[in-house]
Amino acid sequence: MTEEAVPGCPFCQIVAGNRPANIVRRDAQVTVFRDINPQAPAHILVVPNRHIRSLAEVQAEDAPLLGVLLSSAAEIARQEGLASYRIVINNGSEAGQSVWHLHLHLIGGRRMHWPPG
Secondary structure (H helix, E strand, O other), rough: EOOOOOOOOHHHHHHHHOOOOEEEEEEOOOOEOOOOOOOOOOOEEEOOOOOOOHHHHOOHHHHHHHHHHHHHHHHHHOOOOOOOEEEOOOOOHHHOOOOOOOEEEEEEOOOOOOOOO
8 A cells, every 4th residue: 555654654754854874766656875884885775766565566557656756766877876786675584674664775785696696
């Protein structure tokens, strides 16, 4: 289910400007900021401004927004000088999702290993 802003959601608070964050970019559809617990030299979150709880709750009408999330991540990677990087979307607590607001992790600046988890 998609919603506007959810009270208590830390990412909704960041999007609204009510919670501090190291903002990299903000526009009408996405807010991009540095992760407070980075797992690599570059660890940036790309968040839709509209609250979507998780990837599992994305609807067909959200497809254009998903494209914006990915293209924003690619643009930020170029700006950060990342030639190689990983995009991660955790869906569900067993996959590591700890904030229930859809977001992409843009991770780079070090060698990545496979499998990741």
